[in-house]
Amino acid sequence: MSDTLTNDHAALAGQRRQAAAEARRLKTLNTIFELRAFIALGVLIIVFSLLSDSFLTVDNLITMTKHVAINAVLALGMLLVILKGGIDLSVGSIVGLSGVIAGELLQGVHLSLFGVIAYPPVWAVVILCVAAGAVVGTINGILVTRLNVAPFIATLGMLYVARGAALLISGGTTYPDLAGDPSTHNTGFDWIGGGRPLGLPVAIWIMIILAVLIAVLLRSTAFGRWLYATGGNERATQLSGVPVQRVKTIVYMVSGACAAMSGLIIASELTSAAPQAGDSFELNAIAAVVIGGAALSGGRGTVRGTLVGAFVIGFLADGLVILGVSTFWQIVIKGTVIVVAVILDQSQQRFQRRGAAASAVAVAAAAEPEPATAARSDR
Amino acid sequence: MTAPPAPVLRAVDVTKVYGGTQALKGVSLDILPGRVTVLFGENGAGKSTLMKILSAVESPTTGQVQLDGQVVEFGSARDAADRGISIIHQELSLCPNLSIQDNLFLGRERIHRGLFLDRRAQRSAAAQVLGRLDDALNPDLPVSELRLGQQQLVEIARALLQNARILIMDEPTSALSAPEVEVLFQVIHELKAHGVAIVYISHHLEEALDIADDVAVLRDGSMVATARAADVDLAWVVRKMVGREQDDLFPVRDPKLGPVALETVELSVADPANPDRLAVDGVSLTVRAGETVGVYGLMGSGRTELMECLAGRLPAASGEVRLHGEPVTGGVRQRIRAGLALVPEDRQRDGLVQTMSVGQNLSLAAVTRFVRRLIVDRGGERQAVQSMISDVTVKTAGPDAPIGSLSGGNQQKVVIGKALMTGPRVLLLDEPSRGVDVAAKADVFELMARQAERGLAVLFTTSEAEEALHIPDRLLVLVRGRLVADLRAGEITRDRLMSLADGADTSEETSHV
Numbered sequence: 001m002s003d004t005l006t007n008d009h010a011a012l013a014g015q016r017r018q019a020a021a022e023a024r025r026l027k028t029l030n031t032i033f034e035l036r037a038f039i040a041l042g043v044l045i046i047v048f049s050l051l052s053d054s055f056l057t058v059d060n061l062i063t064m065t066k067h068v069a070i071n072a073v074l075a076l077g078m079l080l081v082i083l084k085g086g087i088d089l090s091v092g093s094i095v096g097l098s099g100v101i102a103g104e105l106l107q108g109v110h111l112s113l114f115g116v117i118a119y120p121p122v123w124a125v126v127i128l129c130v131a132a133g134a135v136v137g138t139i140n141g142i143l144v145t146r147l148n149v150a151p152f153i154a155t156l157g158m159l160y161v162a163r164g165a166a167l168l169i170s171g172g173t174t175y176p177d178l179a180g181d182p183s184t185h186n187t188g189f190d191w192i193g194g195g196r197p198l199g200l201p202v203a204i205w206i207m208i209i210l211a212v213l214i215a216v217l218l219r220s221t222a223f224g225r226w227l228y229a230t231g232g233n234e235r236a237t238q239l240s241g242v243p244v245q246r247v248k249t250i251v252y253m254v255s256g257a258c259a260a261m262s263g264l265i266i267a268s269e270l271t272s273a274a275p276q277a278g279d280s281f282e283l284n285a286i287a288a289v290v291i292g293g294a295a296l297s298g299g300r301g302t303v304r305g306t307l308v309g310a311f312v313i314g315f316l317a318d319g320l321v322i323l324g325v326s327t328f329w330q331i332v333i334k335g336t337v338i339v340v341a342v343i344l345d346q347s348q349q350r351f352q353r354r355g356a357a358a359s360a361v362a363v364a365a366a367a368e369p370e371p372a373t374a375a376r377s378d379r
Numbered sequence: 380m381t382a383p384p385a386p387v388l389r390a391v392d393v394t395k396v397y398g399g400t401q402a403l404k405g406v407s408l409d410i411l412p413g414r415v416t417v418l419f420g421e422n423g424a425g426k427s428t429l430m431k432i433l434s435a436v437e438s439p440t441t442g443q444v445q446l447d448g449q450v451v452e453f454g455s456a457r458d459a460a461d462r463g464i465s466i467i468h469q470e471l472s473l474c475p476n477l478s479i480q481d482n483l484f485l486g487r488e489r490i491h492r493g494l495f496l497d498r499r500a501q502r503s504a505a506a507q508v509l510g511r512l513d514d515a516l517n518p519d520l521p522v523s524e525l526r527l528g529q530q531q532l533v534e535i536a537r538a539l540l541q542n543a544r545i546l547i548m549d550e551p552t553s554a555l556s557a558p559e560v561e562v563l564f565q566v567i568h569e570l571k572a573h574g575v576a577i578v579y580i581s582h583h584l585e586e587a588l589d590i591a592d593d594v595a596v597l598r599d600g601s602m603v604a605t606a607r608a609a610d611v612d613l614a615w616v617v618r619k620m621v622g623r624e625q626d627d628l629f630p631v632r633d634p635k636l637g638p639v640a641l642e643t644v645e646l647s648v649a650d651p652a653n654p655d656r657l658a659v660d661g662v663s664l665t666v667r668a669g670e671t672v673g674v675y676g677l678m679g680s681g682r683t684e685l686m687e688c689l690a691g692r693l694p695a696a697s698g699e700v701r702l703h704g705e706p707v708t709g710g711v712r713q714r715i716r717a718g719l720a721l722v723p724e725d726r727q728r729d730g731l732v733q734t735m736s737v738g739q740n741l742s743l744a745a746v747t748r749f750v751r752r753l754i755v756d757r758g759g760e761r762q763a764v765q766s767m768i769s770d771v772t773v774k775t776a777g778p779d780a781p782i783g784s785l786s787g788g789n790q791q792k793v794v795i796g797k798a799l800m801t802g803p804r805v806l807l808l809d810e811p812s813r814g815v816d817v818a819a820k821a822d823v824f825e826l827m828a829r830q831a832e833r834g835l836a837v838l839f840t841t842s843e844a845e846e847a848l849h850i851p852d853r854l855l856v857l858v859r860g861r862l863v864a865d866l867r868a869g870e871i872t873r874d875r876l877m878s879l880a881d882g883a884d885t886s887e888e889t890s891h892v
Contacts, residue, residue, distance in 0.1 A: 220754045222746045229743050232734035239692060239729050240744035240797065241715035299734035 033348035037292055037308040037341070044312060048319035055322055062201065066269075068314035069207040070262050072307055074281055075288035076207075076214050077258030079306045080251040082289050083218075085231040085298025086144065086151035088252060091259035091285055093162035094136050095278025098129045098263030100166040103175025103273035105129075106186055119184035126192075130260045136162055137256020141249030155252075159282070166275040174274040178267060193269030203265045207307075210258065215303040227251065231298025287334070288313050291341040293348075312337070385448070387412045387576050388433060388464065388545050393442035395428050402428040404600040405442070410545060415567060415577045417587045417608070419616050420597035421844070426580050429597065430547050433578065434466040435459035457486075465538035466547040473530055475523035480505045482522055483537050508536045512566055527653045528559030535566060546570065547578040550678060552586065556656040564590055582677040582842075584616055584881040598622050613881075617874045634852045637668030638703070640836035641689070641719075641805045646698035647860075648681070648688040657696065658684035660860035666805065666836040671827060673851030674840040677880055681860035682840040683724050686809040689838075690714055690721035702805065715744060718804035722794050722811055724840075730794035731782050738764040738778025740793050745800040763800065771796040771826055788819020795826060806830055808839035812846060824850050844873050844880075856880055 032039075049056035074091050081088040105125045108117040120128070136158060143154035180187035195202045218224035226247045229237040238244045262281075267273040292309030294301025316337060320330045386409035395403040403425045410416050410433075420426045431437040433444065435453030443450045446462060453459040456466070473482050480498075483505050489497040505518040512532045522530060531551060538546055552560045567577060567590055581587040588594070591608035596619040604619045642665045650658035658681040666672045676682040687693045689700060691707075691714040700707050707717050723729035731740055741764050742749070749760040764778045771792045775785055782790065791811065798806060808827065812820045827850070831837045841847050847854055854871065856864040856879050864871075864879055871879075 216754075220757070222750050222755060225739065225743065225746050225755065228735060229732045229739070232732035233728075235729050236723075236732055237743065239690070239711055239721065239723055241712040241801070242743070243712060295734075299732070 030348065033344065034293070036344055036348075037305055037312060040291075040337075040341075041308055041312050041315065044315050044319060048315070048322070052319075052322050055319060060322075062204070064315055064318045065311075066201045066203050067318060068310050069201075069203040070265055071281070071284045071288055071314060072207045072310035073210055073258050073262040073265070074285035075292075075306050075310050076210055076303065077255035078282075078285040079289050079292075079294060079301055079303065080214070080218075080227065081151070081255045082286070082294050082296060083227050083231045083298060083301050084248055084251050085234070085296075086248070086251070087155065087286065087296070088137075088140065088255045089152065089155040089282050090136065090140060090158035090162055091255060091262075092278040092281035092283075093159045093166065094133050094256055094259035095263035095266065095281055096275050097136070097162045097166040097169075098133050098260035099267035099273035099277050100170045100175070100275050101129050101132050102126075102189070102264060102267050103178055104169055106178050106180055106189060107175060108184065119181075119186045121186055122180065122188045122191075125186070125189065126264060129264055130257050133260025133263070134253045134257040137253040137259075138249060140256065141252035144252065145245040145248050163275075163279075170273070170275040172275060174272050175267075176272050178271045178273060189268055190271045191268070192264055193267075193271070203269070206261065206265065210261070211303055211307055218303060223247065223250070228299055231295075231300070233299075284313060287338045290338060290345075293345055295345075309341075384412055386410055386445075387447060389443075389445040389448075390429065390433060390439075391443045391445060393429070393432055393439045393444070395425075395432060395437065396440045402600055403432070403439075406597070406600070406602045408595055408602065408605070410576045410578060411593065412544070412576045413571050413574045414592035415571060415579055415590050416593045416595060417579045417581070417591035418595050418597060419584065419587070419620055421620055424597040424620070425600040426597055427549070428600075430466065430549060430578070430580065433545075434464055434547055436466070460538075460541050460543070463542055463544035464547070465541060465543035465545070466549065467531070467534045467538065467551060468549055473522045473533060476521065478519050478521050479509070479516060479525075479533055479536075480518035482533060483508075483518070483540055487541070504540065505536070508539050511539070511569065512536055513562065526559070526655065528555045528562060531555070531559075531563065532566065535570075539570075543575065545576045545578065549580050550582065551579070552581060552583060552679075556653065560586070582881070584878065585613055586881075588613060588616060596620055613878055614874070617877050620877070621873055634671070634831065635669050637834060639665045640668045640703060641666040641838065642701040642704075643689070644699045644701070646685070646688065646700060647696040648684045648693055649696045650681075650684065651693060657681075657860050659688065661698065662857070662860075662862045663698075664855055664862065664865070666838050668804070668834050668836050669831055670853065671831045671837040671839070671851045672853045672855060673847050674838065674855045674857050675842070675844070675847035675876065675880055676840060676857035677842055679859070680857045680880070682842075682857055683809055684860075685857065686721060686724070686807050686838075686840060689807055690719060690723075692721075715801050715803070718802070720744070720798035720801050720803035720806055722791075722798050722806070722808040724809035724813060726787075726790055726794055726814065730797075731790060733783055735782060736779050737768070737773065737775050737782055737785065737793060740782050741767055741778070741796050741800060744797050745802070767796045767800055771799070772822055786819070788815035788822065791815050791819065791823060792826070795823070799830070803835065805836045805838065808837070810841060811839055812841065812843070844876055847876060848873060 045056070054060055074095070078088055078091065102125050105120050105128060108119050110117055140155050140158050143149040144151050178189050180189055192202050197205065218227065226237065226242045229240070229242060230244050230247050234244060263278060266277055288309035289301060289306050290296065290309070291312055292301065292305030292307070294305065313334065316334065317330060320333065388410040390406060390408045393403055393406045394401070406425070406429060408429070418426050418429065428437070432439050434456060435458060436456050438452070445451065451462070453462070474485065477485070480501055484501050489500045491497040491500070502518050509516045509518060512535060513529065516529060516532065522533065525533065535546070551563060555563065570577060579587060579590065588608060594606050594608050594611055594616065595602060596604045596616060598620060603622070644663050645661045646659060646663070647657050647661055648659035650656045660681070662685060664672070674682050674685065684693060688695050691709060691711040702717055702719060707714055707719065732743065738761065742760050746755060746760070749756045749763070761778060768775065768778065773785070773789050773792045773796065775789060782793065785793065795808070795811070811823050811827070815823065827837050827839065839851070841850070848871070852868050854864070854866045854868070855862055856876065858880060
C-alpha cells in the first residue's frame with residue numbers, strides 16, 4: 001500500500017517536472033513569436049542597409065517614416081475597429097474625401113446668401129475635415145449597430161459613397177495649390193506636410209501623438225477594456241452591462257477621423273487634393289494591423305504591433321524601390337509577407353494554447369500533492 | 380394477450396466506461412417493433428449514453444447491440460441510419476437557410492445522370508412522406524419559416540425517408556407548445572401503426588407514460604426495472620427512479636430574513652425561439668434579503684427565460700419586476716446599476732471573454748468603478764480583483780493567468796465573482812452548478828449561502844432535484860412557464876417534487892402562491 005503511494009508520488013513529481021519544462025520551452029518559443037514583427041523589421045533594416053548605402057541614413061529614415069505615418073494613422077483607427085471584431089473598408093475613400101473638403105474650403109466658400117466668399121482659417125479647415133471623417137465613420141457605426149449590416153458590407157458601401165462624394169464635390173478635378181493666400185488669411189496648410197518642429201516632420205508627430213493617445217485609451221481606460229471584451233465575446237460583454245453598441249459606434253467614428261487626418265497629411269504634402277487620393281489604402285492599413293499580430297476575429301492586438309506592422313510594410317516598399325526592384329515584384333512580395341505574417345500568428349496561437357494547457361497542468365499538479373487537504377487549504 | 384413480437388433492437392449487457400466513471404453497468408434492453416419504449420431516469424442515470432450506443436454515436440466498452448437478432452457493430456451514426464436506426468436530438472440539426480426538401484435529402488441527394496439533382500424525384504418522395512405527417516408542409520418552404528414543432532416533424536420525415544425502423548427521440552417535447560405536442564403524439568401513433576419502434580426519453584414523466592407501451596428505468600447506470608406501461612403508474616416510475624420507498628423530509632433551516640428585495644408581478648416572457656409560446660407565464664414571486672430561493676424546473680420550463688428577463692436581457696411580455704419596491708426597467712446595464720446581477724447559464728457563451736485574463740474577466744462588469752479622471756486605477760483594480768479571487772476561492776496562478784487555464788469550476792467562480800464585483804443586492808444564478816465537478820459544486824453553493832448571510836437576496840435555478848431540496852431556503856417549482864409551487868425547505872419530498880415538476884399535479888402544495 002505505502003509502496004504504491006510512494007510510486008504514485010514519484011510519478012506525479014515526474015509529471016509535474018515534465019509539465020513545467022514543457023511550459024518553459026513553450027514560453028521561450030512564444031516570446032520569440034511575439035517579437036516576430038520586431039525581428040522582421042530588424043531583418044528588413046539590416047538586409048536593406050547591406051544592399052544599399054543610401055538606406056540607413058537619417059534623411060532616408062525620416063523620409064520613409066513620413067511615408068509610414070500616412071499608413072500608420074489609418075492603421076491605428078483600423079486597429080480599434082479590428083479589435084472590436086469588425087473591419088473598415090471605407091478609410092481609403094475618406095482619405096480622398098477629406099483632402100477634397102480641405103481643397104474646397106481653402107479655395108473659399110461662396111456664401112450666396114450674403115454675396116461673399118468666406119475663407120476659413122486653416123485650423124478650422126482641419127477641424128471640419130476631421131469632423132467630416134468622424135461623421136462618415138459614425139454612419140458606418142450606425143449601419144453596423146442599429147441596422148445590423150455586416151461591417152464588411154456597410155463599409156464597402158461607404159467606400160463607394162465617400163469616393164463618389166469626393167468626385168462630386170471636386171467635379172473630378174484636382175485642387176491645385178492649397179498653400180492659401182496671405183490676403184485671405186488662410187495660409188499655413190502646407191505646414192502639416194512640410195513643417196518640421198524639433199527636427200521631425202509634422203506627419204511623424206501626428207503619428208506619435210495619436211499612437212500614444214490610442215495606447216492610453218486601450219490600456220488604461222474603461223473604454224479600452226470594453227473594446228477588448230467586445231471583440232473577445234460580445235454576448236458576455238453585453239451581459240456584463242457594457243454599452244456594447246456605443247463602443248462599436250465610437251470605433252468606427254475614430255477610424256473615420258483618423259482617415260480624415262491621414263487625408264489632410266497627404267493633401268498638405270502635395271499642396272494639392274485629388275479626389276482619387278487614398279485609393280486602396282484600406283488594404284495597407286488592414287495589412288499593418290494584421291502583421292502587428294491582431295486577430296481579425298477581434299479581441300487581440302496592440303498599438304505597438306500595429307506600428308511595427310506599418311513600419312514593416314512602409315520600409316519594405318521603400319527599400320524595394322531603393323533597390324530598384326520592379327513594381328510588380330514589390331506587389332508580390334508585399335502579399336507574401338502579409339500571408340506569412342498570418343501563418344506565423346496562427347502557429348503562435350497554437351503555442352499559446354499549448355503553453356496555457358501545460359502551465360495549467362503544472363498549476364494543478366502543484367496544487368494537488370495531498371488531494372484531500374489541497375481542496376480545503378485555500379478556502 | 381398475444382405473444383409480443385421479436386425485438387428489432389437489443390442491447391445485451393452493455394457497459395460503457397468514460398475515463399474513470401462507469402456510465403453504464405451491464406444494461407440490457409429490448410426494443411419491440413410497433414411499440415413505444417420510454418426510458419426513464421434522472422440526469423446522469425445513463426439514458427443519453429444508452430441512446431448514443433443504440434444509435435452508434437458511441438460504441439460500448441463491453442456488451443453487444445443486436446439488430447434483428449444479429450450482432451452489429453456500426454462504423455458510424457450514418458451506418459446505423461442506413462440500417463434503419465435514426466435519432467432525433469433535442470437540438471435540431473436542420474439548415475434553416477435550405478428548403479424542407481433540401482434538408483430532407485441533405486447528404487443523400489437523389490442524383491440522375493451522375494451529376495444533377497433529381498428534384499422531381501426528391502419532391503415527390505418528400506411530398507409523400509410529409510403527407511403522412513402534416514399536410515401543411517410544402518417541401519419548398521425554407522425551414523427558417525417553420526415553427527419549432529414543424530421543424531421537428533421535418534426531422535422525423537428525414538428519418539422516415541431513410542426507412543427508419545427504429546426512431547430514438549431525446550426530449551422531443553421540451554420546446555413545443557401544447558398543440559404541437561398533440562401533433563407529435565399523433566405522428567407517433569401513426570408510426571407505431573406502421574411498425575416503427577420508438578424509443579422515447581422525456582423529463583415530463585406523465586406525458587411520457589401516456590404514450591408508453593413499454594417502460595424501462597435507469598438509475599446510476601443500471602437498468603433497475605422494465606415493465607409494460609399498462610401495469611405501472613407514475614408513483615411506481617418515480618420510486619424506481621429515486622430508488623427509495625419512503626418519503627424523507629429534509630430539515631428546515633432558519634435564515635435571517637430582511638425585507639422583500641426582489642419581486643415580480645404576473646411576469647410573462649415570450650419564448651425567443653418560438654414567439655407563439657410564452658416561456659414564462661404570469662409568474663409572481665418574491666425573494667427577501669438574506670434568503671436563498673431556488674427555482675426548480677426541467678428543460679423547457681422557462682427557468683432561463685425567467686432569469687434573463689429579470690437581468691434585462693429579454694423583454695417582459697407583460698408584468699413587472701420590482702427591486703426593493705421600485706419597478707425596474709431598462710436593459711442589462713440599468714439593472715446592474717440598480718443592483719441585479721446575473722450569472723448566466725452558459726458560461727462559455729455568455730459569461731467569459733476567452734481572450735482576456737482572469738483579472739480582466741472579474742472586473743469587466745465593474746471596471747468603471749476604478750476609473751479616476753478617465754484612467755483606470757490599475758492598482759485599485761488589482762487589489763479588488765485579488766481580494767475577489769480569494770473571496771470566491773478561485774484556484775489560479777494569479778489575475779494575469781489566461782481564463783482558459785482554469786478548470787470549469789474555477790471558471791464558474793470567476794463568473795460569480797464578476798457578478799459580485801458589481802456590488803449587487805440581488806444575485807441571480809442560472810444553473811450555477813452546470814458543468815462543474817462535485818467539489819466545485821459544493822464551493823459554489825457555499826459561496827451562495829455566504830452571500831445570503833451577507834444580506835443579498837439569492838435566486839438560482841436548478842434542474843437537479845437533489846440541489847432543489849437541499850440548497851435553498853425556499854423552493855419554487857416552474858412547469859411550462861407557470862409557477863406551480865412555493866415551498867419552504869423541508870416541506871416537500873423528492874418524489875413529490877419530481878411529480879410536481881412533471882406537471883402531473885398543479886393543485887396542491889401551492890402554499891404561498
